[in-house]
Amino acid sequence: MTRRLSYAQAAEELPGVEESWLRRHIKKLPHSKVGRAVYFTDADLDRIDRLFHHEPATGPLAAPTKPTTSAAAHPLADLRPLPRRGKALANVS
Template identity: 60%
Template sequence: MKRYTYAEAAAELRVEESWLRRHIRRLPHSKKGRVVTFSDADLERIDQIHHYEPSTGPLALASAPAGGSHPLVHLKPLPSRRGA
């Protein structure tokens, strides 16, 4: 099972590492001594906890697929433009 450090988890979630550190008490994680790590399941739960589902507008009218996954799960984020 892959374990992520703060920096690796922040990169996977596309958030600042400081955000993870500030909110660690409310986020799923593992802690052994002072070492904090995140599993793939932890990252998925964090993503679900902070997922927003619109209550109005065209996406609110779309019914959820039978599999229970998000209707836009096939979309992938664009690459970062910071290097350009």
């Protein structure tokens, strides 16, 4: 059975998070609701943790950057516009 945590219990599970912060940001956070009762599952808490996780961009702990090649084609280079309305689709190549 999945654990269902109240605001207070979820705040205890998330270090540095207060119950008032969870209540203020509930519309942006993963949660479940039955009637007026709001609860969080372990999966919701994991998602909240991942949403607000930041990795350093510079410094010794930063992830190494991948070299970019200028010869690579743009990923959207093969897209073509759709034909105008009223035109037959057979004319599209």
